[in-house]
Amino acid sequence: MKKLDDITLDKSSDEFLYIQLYNNIKNLIVEKNIEPHTKLPTIRYLSKRLDVNNVTIVNAYNLLEQKGYVYKKVGSGTFVQDIFKDDNFSYKKLSIVEKEANVSDINREKIDIINFASTSPTPNLFPVEDIKTVLNEVLDRDGGKAFTYQESQGYYPLRNAIRGYLDEHNINTTEDNIQIISGAQQGIDILSKALVEYGDIVFTESPTYTGALAVFKSRSARIIEISIQEDGIDIKDLENKLRTFNPKFIYVVPNFQNPTGCSYSIEKKYELLSLAKKHNFYIIEDDYLSDLSFNDEKNETLKSIDTEDRVVYIKSFSKILMPGLRLAFMVIPTAIYNDVLSAKHISDISTSGLIQRAFDLYLRKGDWKKNLQRVNYIYKERFNIMIKSIKQYIPKDISYKLPNGGLSFWFSLPIEYSSNDLYEFCKKNNVIIAPGSAFNVDQSDNENFRLSISSLEYNVIEDGIKKMGSLLTQFLNEYKNKKNTIDIYNPFL
């Protein structure tokens, strides 16, 4: 077995000495050749033994700490992290952006983990063969042209095909108003570049999608949160804040909202549109799931009832087709499309022409509809077993409102409990949830949490919720006495 004392550095190598040392120690930890909580040698000792400068050791230890392999105790030294038993170490360091994403991907490979946090669809949903066919057809048809710079606004035939698709969804627009993007996340980023200057005000729903909050923060926007109710945004709250603030836009997910799963009533949709007109702001509508309605309710998009050209519509295919294409589109109001086009251009010049051409063919062949039906069927099965299991196993002290479709379910602990604590508790028991703190601007702890069924197969859901139910019962009992410490507001969390 290799040990710390076996480490040697190669001074003739071009690799930095501190990187060499970092890799040596990291490998010892990862390969379980050093016990967790072992104290590493002192800087003085190790620099003497390896005959290198103190700074080399300091840099290596700092890097190990930064990457989560060791932890420091003031006055006592540097210790090996227990990276296998406790992966909080990395979780706690993450910014709000990565938090949700990371939650989603933790231990994805571990088979015994039930991951209710991930929003990634399972690969067996993807129409791989169909995509392979269209890719090859495009390569045969277009050859090298598929690999030139594509125009920034997007491959024209694809925009034309999308216009047709939108027509079927009661959105009437022109090819000029369609902007192809490399996924919905890029859409939010580009719109922020086009519309948000330093200190500008942006409204969001609360809670809302972490990735949007992170973008608005990166533009130094001032973010004002508007509460979500069971039937959509709280119009009173919105009107109140509009008296004080003059937002550039409001970012909303009106159908199967993330994370709450709720959908706006048709009245609220019209009220929001009317307020946007009155107060002269844009509405960014993020539509990632409106296709997944599992009852007869019609999920009008805001864009389909927007008579004032005020709605920027973002359509993602990540959940209903596959995320790895990195392809989405936006419908842009005429007044701002030049700004949006510039922002797209400086972001990545253009979205892959090959992928655009393949997707164009895919849309035109109608494979799209066939696949959506299939996906809808599979998700609906998962949705129904989820609803049934929730009713059966979730303890009565937990409150929730069941959605009519989509993939997210939103729950609340009794008010004095912390969902960050619940997250930790569940993780120790191999269940991953998304705590409410991931969906607020200030990441403050609260009583809410989200369970998603995107990445869980049908047969896992019932057992998962059964387990979740008993974990919740246990949690409600064990954490009852922690009340007083939990609800302290910590702005630095």
Add this chain to the structure above:
Amino acid sequence: MKKLDDITLDKSSDEFLYIQLYNNIKNLIVEKNIEPHTKLPTIRYLSKRLDVNNVTIVNAYNLLEQKGYVYKKVGSGTFVQDIFKDDNFSYKKLSIVEKEANVSDINREKIDIINFASTSPTPNLFPVEDIKTVLNEVLDRDGGKAFTYQESQGYYPLRNAIRGYLDEHNINTTEDNIQIISGAQQGIDILSKALVEYGDIVFTESPTYTGALAVFKSRSARIIEISIQEDGIDIKDLENKLRTFNPKFIYVVPNFQNPTGCSYSIEKKYELLSLAKKHNFYIIEDDYLSDLSFNDEKNETLKSIDTEDRVVYIKSFSKILMPGLRLAFMVIPTAIYNDVLSAKHISDISTSGLIQRAFDLYLRKGDWKKNLQRVNYIYKERFNIMIKSIKQYIPKDISYKLPNGGLSFWFSLPIEYSSNDLYEFCKKNNVIIAPGSAFNVDQSDNENFRLSISSLEYNVIEDGIKKMGSLLTQFLNEYKNKKNTIDIYNPFL
């Protein structure tokens, strides 16, 4: 023949009336059913005839103007633009970002145009069959996994393969320090998100790549330009400005600089590194062409001689492989890679997993080297005929320094001439060049211009330069008397 008087609007349609009117008039113009410079009906007349609100006509006319189909004369009305004879109309409206890009793509399809502005490689350079093979191999091997969300930092095996590639280029790094990006432009954007806050100072070369300037502007950075000399950046100028300013980073292209084509001497490379250490700033090295040296000179990258982990290295494959992959990578200093990773995540979550996996296979198979040799051979032929033609045909009043490789050639008119004027003059004669104003922060007119051979076949270059030579002679004569009006500085240009 359809005429303006035939226009009718469908009030029962869901399409906005002003969009209907816009499309009607646009089509008449595009289909040459209205003569250029025809006056459009007055707003009052048309609103009465079509029985719609004035605002509908105003909106349609505004949109037509915005898109360049009409122009307005104060007090006289709205007139049809001559979109076929004169495409300046769109050129003039473009922001600095699109300017260079647009110059590159104007009339690409017109066979009689010689385009010295475009930097897009010709599709016949692309190894389409090899890429098709690896795409299919990946789809067979990985199936749906190729379409899940890829980790934001990039597919690990690809980062490993790139580490090997870098090793051969004397850059020693770890997989942890490699960040996969969707093209070099995204790299610049992400680095700016990670490093630049409102009002921060950024240094650039002058002249420099338009797309970088646009990104820094979009972050509200204060951009300080440092002059370029024949052997690289002006160190005196840099030292001077470092006395006053404290930049976050300097953005440089040390080998075959864009647009000047010059390369830094090895002494200047070391001086720059030493100043970065002394004044504590990062260097962003954009390496898009260092592979294309056509003599024995060695083009060390700054990263390969960076002992202080201060260089952020961006490697693009757009010119030497193909731009349409939208794939590039960066080597990130350890101290900032968490920030860069967050910025990547909020920009587009991840680069297409399918493309990453295919490129990984392509690198591992060694197809990469075979292709680079082929591309190098083709570009070298073009380069040599360009050098020969320049010596033979470019008039002696035009000054230039011939580069040792790359694809850009930089020329200067006598000091009192305007290269914006030259651009217009050449375009009328079916030759497209890139004027110097595209490469400055303030887009100010100047005497310099760039000719690029990226998108010109071998057999076009000699004739092109011959034509360019006679155009230049004509221009120098005809525009001699315009001196006085040309060199007025216009901050709003």
